[in-house]
Amino acid sequence: MPVRPFHAIVAALLLLLPAAACANRDNQRTEGRPSWVGPPAADAANPRDVIGFAGAVSGGSRQQSFGDLDSLRRCLAQPGNVCTPRGPVTVAPGAKRLMMAGNVTLDGRGMLSLQCDSYCLELRQGNNVIRGVAMAGPGPQRTLWPDRFPDADCTNPQSPKNVSGCAVPIHMMNARQVLVEDSDFSKCGNKCIAIDSTDAVTIRRNRFADSYFGILAINHEVNGPPMGLTVSGNVFRSVFRRSARVTGPYLMHEFANVMTGRCPDLPGGGFGISAVGDAQVIAEGNVADPGSCAALQMSDFDDPKGGKAEGKGRILSRRNAGIQDNADAVSATVPYAPPRLEANAALRDAITRTAGMRRP
Numbered sequence: 001m002p003v004r005p006f007h008a009i010v011a012a013l014l015l016l017l018p019a020a021a022c023a024n025r026d027n028q029r030t031e032g033r034p035s036w037v038g039p040p041a042a043d044a045a046n047p048r049d050v051i052g053f054a055g056a057v058s059g060g061s062r063q064q065s066f067g068d069l070d071s072l073r074r075c076l077a078q079p080g081n082v083c084t085p086r087g088p089v090t091v092a093p094g095a096k097r098l099m100m101a102g103n104v105t106l107d108g109r110g111m112l113s114l115q116c117d118s119y120c121l122e123l124r125q126g127n128n129v130i131r132g133v134a135m136a137g138p139g140p141q142r143t144l145w146p147d148r149f150p151d152a153d154c155t156n157p158q159s160p161k162n163v164s165g166c167a168v169p170i171h172m173m174n175a176r177q178v179l180v181e182d183s184d185f186s187k188c189g190n191k192c193i194a195i196d197s198t199d200a201v202t203i204r205r206n207r208f209a210d211s212y213f214g215i216l217a218i219n220h221e222v223n224g225p226p227m228g229l230t231v232s233g234n235v236f237r238s239v240f241r242r243s244a245r246v247t248g249p250y251l252m253h254e255f256a257n258v259m260t261g262r263c264p265d266l267p268g269g270g271f272g273i274s275a276v277g278d279a280q281v282i283a284e285g286n287v288a289d290p291g292s293c294a295a296l297q298m299s300d301f302d303d304p305k306g307g308k309a310e311g312k313g314r315i316l317s318r319r320n321a322g323i324q325d326n327a328d329a330v331s332a333t334v335p336y337a338p339p340r341l342e343a344n345a346a347l348r349d350a351i352t353r354t355a356g357m358r359r360p
Contacts, residue, residue: 052230052253052336054202057177059105059129069093076121079103085111095144097122097171100130108133108183110359116167116189117144126175126198131182134357137167137189154189157212158266166190172198181205184357191216191242199227203244207356209237209261215244217252219279226251226280226332235355236272237261240293245274246281246313251332255285256341258351259322263293271297272323275313280330283315285341287348288322296326319343 051057060082066072069091075083076098082105092115100106102125109132114120117139121130138154146152149165157163166189172178173196180203185192188211195201195217208214214236217229229246231254236243238261246252254273263270270293275281277300288294298313314328321343341347 051179052202052204052232052334053200053228054177054179054230055336056200057127057129057179057202058103059127059179060103073098076100076104076106079125081105082107084109087111089113090115092117093120094118099124100128101125102175103127105129105131106133107131108357110357114169115139116169118167119171120167120169121171123170123172123175123178123198127177128172128175128179130170130178130180132357134184134186135169135188135192136184136186137169138187139167139189155187159268160212163190163212168192168194170194172196172201174198176200178202179204182357183207184209186210188213192239195229197221197227201228202230202232203234204230205233205355207235207237208239208243209235210239212240212266214239214242216242217244217246217250219246219248219250222248222278224249228335229253230334232256233351233355234258235260235352236293238264238293239272240264240266240270241272241297242274243272243293245276245297246279247276248278250279251330251334252279252281253334253338254281254283255338256347256351257286258348258355259286259288259292259294260352261289262291269295271295273315273317274298275315276300277313278311279313280328280332281313281315281317282330282334282338283317283323284319284338285343285347286320286323287343287351288320290322292322294323296324298328321348 062080064075064081065086066075067086079101088111090113097119100123113134116137143149143152143165151161152165153162154166168190171194175198177200184207186209191213193215226249229252235258272294274297315326316330317326
């Protein structure tokens with residue numbers, strides 16, 4: 001598999017880093033913070049191994065193919081499978097979400113499209129890889145459950161209440177080690193990716209377009225150690241809010257992403273990177289085009305499910321283009337050697353060329 005231009009840039013920069021700055025590929029916890037132990041021999045030599053928080057993910061190992069919704073559902077339910085389509089496949093799970101067992105890889109190979117009316121993919125165990133899939137909402141003009149969500153407007157939302165009950169292509173809950181890469185998300189309805197108390201997640205080289213919300217990660221364990229999320233190499237085009245947002249005890253490292261497209265003129269105003277209620281963010285090497293939804297957003301948050309997330313979210317924003325600098329104190333550290341990228345036109349072009357699903 002050829003190394004993509006963006007990865008070549010990252011590889012060159014990583015080679016400049018001192019070896020002592022690099023750490024191990026297994027995420028561990030030390031004193032309640034993410035840490036990294038041991039030598040990462042492959043990281044500098046092969047940029048595809050620079051995964052971030054999901055560095056220990058492996059997914060499945062047993063090759064299985066599918067050709068329709070039922071066979072896809074069966075494949076995803078078996079731990080250890082690598083599920084690949086036999087040819088171009090479009091499925092619509094409807095109200096019955098696709099449950100993904102632990103230790104499973106879904107490799108759409110650029111031939112799988114999911115049409116989402118509700119939750120599409122559900123992950124509740126971990127060690128999962130999702131790649132090469134196109135996922136789109138919003139399904140019906142109104143939710144599948146209009147009695148429960150009378151304000152829902154899944155195709156033309158004007159406020160957060162309008163997306164309640166709408167599509168969520170990927171939802172992960174209480175899992176660990178998840179990698180989502182090389183996929184397309186468009187007109188998601190609600191959030192494109194919802195991460196609920198799931199640790200060691202990496203979302204890289206995807207394309208998000210024309211959605212009210214992008215990515216939300218929330219940790220309900222308000223008294224526990226911070227969970228980790230890496231967001232890198234993605235393109236967010238006309239995503240109104242949350243590119244991405246973390247809430248509660250999370251550390252998000254967001255680097256080398258592009259925010260582009262016109263920011264929709266909707267009530268309340270759009271924003272990009274967001275930290276809420278004790279969440280911490282390191283944002284660096286990102287590029288935002290003029291007029292895109294790229295404002296930083298920090299606020300307090302009360303979590304009715306798990307207690308109160310004390311304090312205001314913190315963002316350390318540095319070496320970005322088109323995104324304001326912000327010097328909040330971030331106490332947690334990323335468990336790998338982050339590349340020092342120059343946020344310029346060349347990096348922007350490399351990211352936009354390499355993000356998203358590759359069709360055969």
